[in-house]
Amino acid sequence: MSSDPADPGDDLSEVVYFHGRLWDSPAMDGARQLEHLVVSGAHCDICDEPMLDQVDDVVLFPRLTCHLECFLRSVVGSVSHLKKECWCFGVETEFDPTETYREGAKKVLAYLLETGGRFKKTA
Numbered sequence: 001m002s003s004d005p006a007d008p009g010d011d012l013s014e015v016v017y018f019h020g021r022l023w024d025s026p027a028m029d030g031a032r033q034l035e036h037l038v039v040s041g042a043h044c045d046i047c048d049e050p051m052l053d054q055v056d057d058v059v060l061f062p063r064l065t066c067h068l069e070c071f072l073r074s075v076v077g078s079v080s081h082l083k084k085e086c087w088c089f090g091v092e093t094e095f096d097p098t099e100t101y102r103e104g105a106k107k108v109l110a111y112l113l114e115t116g117g118r119f120k121k122t123a
């Protein structure tokens with residue numbers, strides 16, 4: 001083990017990695033960029049759809065490998081929740097039963113980008 005706390009040394013188990021764009025949030029502080037997914041086509045732990053090297057924003061936490069949008073949805077909730085238009089706020093919500101978790105998660109990402117969320121600039 002290295003004595004520098006910022007340097008994980010050989011112990012990579014506690015490091016957050018990302019592939020694609022880096023979301024600007026404290027959860028991503030210190031995240032390291034992967035140029036390519038180690039296993040392209042591995043399935044997202046949240047939505048169970050494949051993660052693809054060419055197109056996806058992916059985050060790899062020590063115990064969670066997932067699409068960025070799925071991570072964001074799991075943390076902040078659905079768009080209707082963000083708009084306070086869901087059951088949590090006493091509003092009867094209509095669900096589209098054909099919409100997958102990830103489709104909803106992509107809407108969350110778009111909504112966050114519209115309302116102040118952003119990607120960090122990476123070199």
Ligand SMILES: [Zn+2]
Pocket residue numbers: 044045046047048049066067070102
């Ligand atoms: Zn996913």
Ligand SMILES: [Zn+2]
Pocket residue numbers: 077080081086087088089
């Ligand atoms: Zn809600």
